[in-house]
Amino acid sequence: MQIKYKVAGDSALLIEFENKIAPEINNEVRKMYLAIKNKEICGVEELIPAYCSILLLYKPIEITKSKLVEKLNTLKNNLEKFNIEKPDVIEIPTVYGGEYGPDLDYVAEYNNLSKNEVIEIHAQRKYLVYMLGFTPGFVYVGGMSEKIATPRLDKPREKINKGSVGIAGSQTGIYPIDSPGGWRLIGRTPLNLFNPFREPPFLVKAGDYIKFKKISEDKFEKIKKEKAKIGRVKNA
Numbered sequence: 001m002q003i004k005y006k007v008a009g010d011s012a013l014l015i016e017f018e019n020k021i022a023p024e025i026n027n028e029v030r031k032m033y034l035a036i037k038n039k040e041i042c043g044v045e046e047l048i049p050a051y052c053s054i055l056l057l058y059k060p061i062e063i064t065k066s067k068l069v070e071k072l073n074t075l076k077n078n079l080e081k082f083n084i085e086k087p088d089v090i091e092i093p094t095v096y097g098g099e100y101g102p103d104l105d106y107v108a109e110y111n112n113l114s115k116n117e118v119i120e121i122h123a124q125r126k127y128l129v130y131m132l133g134f135t136p137g138f139v140y141v142g143g144m145s146e147k148i149a150t151p152r153l154d155k156p157r158e159k160i161n162k163g164s165v166g167i168a169g170s171q172t173g174i175y176p177i178d179s180p181g182g183w184r185l186i187g188r189t190p191l192n193l194f195n196p197f198r199e200p201p202f203l204v205k206a207g208d209y210i211k212f213k214k215i216s217e218d219k220f221e222k223i224k225k226e227k228a229k230i231g232r233v234k235n236a
Contacts (some may be wrong), residue, residue, distance in 0.1 A: 003016065003076050004016040005069050005072070011057060011060055012056065012057050013055075013056045013058065013065065013068065014056075015032065015053060015054040015055075015072065017029055017032075017053060018052060019052060021130065022052075023128055023142070025051075025052050026052065026128065026142075029049055029050070029053065030206070031079045032075065032079060033206075039071070039075060041063070041071050042063055043058045043060075043061075043063030044057075044058050044063070045058055050130070050131045051131060056068075087207050088208045089208070089210070089211055090203065090208055090209070091211050092189050092212045092213065093189055093215040093219065093223060094188065094212045094214060095214075095216070096118075096119045096122075096186055096214055097115055097119075097186070098217075100164075100185075100220070101188065102185055103150075103153075103186060104118060104185075104187070106150070106184060107148060107184055107186055111148055111150065119186075119187075119214055121145050122145075122148060122167075122212060123212040123214055125145070125211075126210070126211045127143050127144065127209060127211070128142050128143055128209055129141050129204055129206055129207065129210060131206050132204070132205070132206060135179050136176060136196075137176035137177070137194030137202045137203070139174055139176075139204055141172060141173060146170055148167065150167050151169065151184075152182040152183060152184070153182045153184065159180065160180065161175070162175055162176060162178050162179075162192075162193075163175065163188045163192075163193070164181075164185050164188050165185070165186055165187040165189060166185050168182065168183040176192075176193035176194040177194055190220050190223040
């Protein structure tokens with residue numbers, strides 16, 4: 001797989017793979033990301049993985065761009081020898097509809113489905129987490145069925161409650177904090193995806209899978225009150 005290096009300022013480099021959202025490409029992104037982290041290249045400060053690229057921040061005073069690219073090419077040429085751990089699966093308990101998911105009715109009507117059919121379709125798959133962004137811990141995932149794809153709101157809401165599960169086009173995601181947003185809300189989880197006082201602060205990381213599980217309002221309130229912590233399930 002070809003990799004392109006693009007200058008992104010005087011101290012950043014964009015490592016770009018094939019411009020396509022696909023699990024096999026994201027797998028190469030993860031391999032490269034972990035290979036760079038494990039190598040601990042002098043001067044590299046931060047790595048930000050995305051769907052099909054990695055933004056690398058570095059200190060030009062410690063390593064030149066040409067030397068950095070040389071080291072990256074060495075890693076790239078040996079990625080087939082680099083094994084990554086199997087992903088974790090994070091179960092996301094979710095209340096669908098009602099005050100928790102005010103747009104569920106619209107999503108069902110738009111796609112000529114019942115509300116229960118939308119819920120069943122949404123909760124039946126495992127979704128690959130490609131990246132985190134927009135707000136701290138917001139998960140961008142792939143693999144949602146086109147059967148429930150629905151356009152964004154024409155006018156975004158000024159405030160969306162944290163934990164809200166939404167749909168925008170053919171994507172689904174979770175709002176980790178209270179924030180504005182234009183996704184169609186179909187449910188809400190009581191889990192905290194982002195907690196700055198927790199280590200690590202993010203419940204989910206890129207490369208994980210998430211699986212939505214329908215729960216009752218009573219169960220939602222119980223988990224919320226208990227501030228339950230969800231564990232990771234190995235070997236997705």
